[in-house]
Amino acid sequence: MSIFDYFKSSKKNTASIAKERLQVIVAHERSKRNQPDYLPALQQEILEVIRKYVSIDQDQIDVQLENNGDCSILELNVTLPD
């Protein structure tokens, strides 16, 4: 092992970056997995309605369905432009 390799190994290795990235994306995708199929369509239609009054983009609206035991909460987040 050369002296350069010694310094290189002290840097964060790419495998651990891969693991962190995967943990984040997999957790994100799993949280969406259990949501009903109508959610994207619902989100789209709500977007259309809001657009009649305010100009917003696709990514400024977020629809989440959370299940807490026997009750479900439909959470709607709209970021309005300044």
Added chain:
Amino acid sequence: MAKIIVVTSGKGGVGKTTTSAAISSGLAMRGHKTAVIDFDIGLRNLDLIMNCERRVVYDFVNVINGEATLKQALIKDKRCEDLYILPASQTRDKDALTKEGVEKVLNQLSDDGFEYIICDSPAGIEHGAFMALYFADTAIVVSNPEVSSVRDSDRILGILQSKSRRAELGQTVEEFLLVTRYNPGRVENGDMLGVDDVQEILATTLLGVIPDSESVLKASNQGLPIIHDKESDAGQAYQDAVARLLGEKVDHRFLSVESKSFFQRLFRRSA
């Protein structure tokens, strides 16, 4: 009842067909009557890996459409007494596989005394892949230690848990992870995800780790399922995986670099 095992992955090129050929051969070598079905309609390749491409007369879709009997379409493996191959059709009609048709063939194989049915899934999450996993009792999810493969494996696990017949019946599909193309040297250098990391992310029982090996390509060149190559580490790793699939407790091998440093070689020579 035959046990239906799907070999799936989501991502292409990770070793599904190699694994299907190896696992089905391994089961048959242990005396279990096994059928292996190629679900990759339009892109048939299991026949090449199993060296029976010139013996294909009828295929899976012919049987479903009633154009041939199952007996006519099944190809008996030349190496294993108890192994039969059902090749995919080369038609471009992806919807040639129907749920009813696939179920009929699986039931008939089961009635004919087959103990294991291995379903070699196509890549992706389209119709063919869905048909391959729908009836599965057990799933072998093949993954390379690489980000896109692991992510796609998680997708497939989600589909198994929500869309399979067992899921619809409120049952669970038994899930196994098989890590292929594993390079322990690169893992030790920090350039490749370790098997523990992949397993932690996917939270699935580890069936085996197949080392990245030159012998796999050499075997596929000749149409020899790699499990027949008893000298190669990959072949041995598949033997172990088959044993675990049958419930045996076998330690994982080939997870670290063989000690071949200059000094160790020197000492070994002088010893």
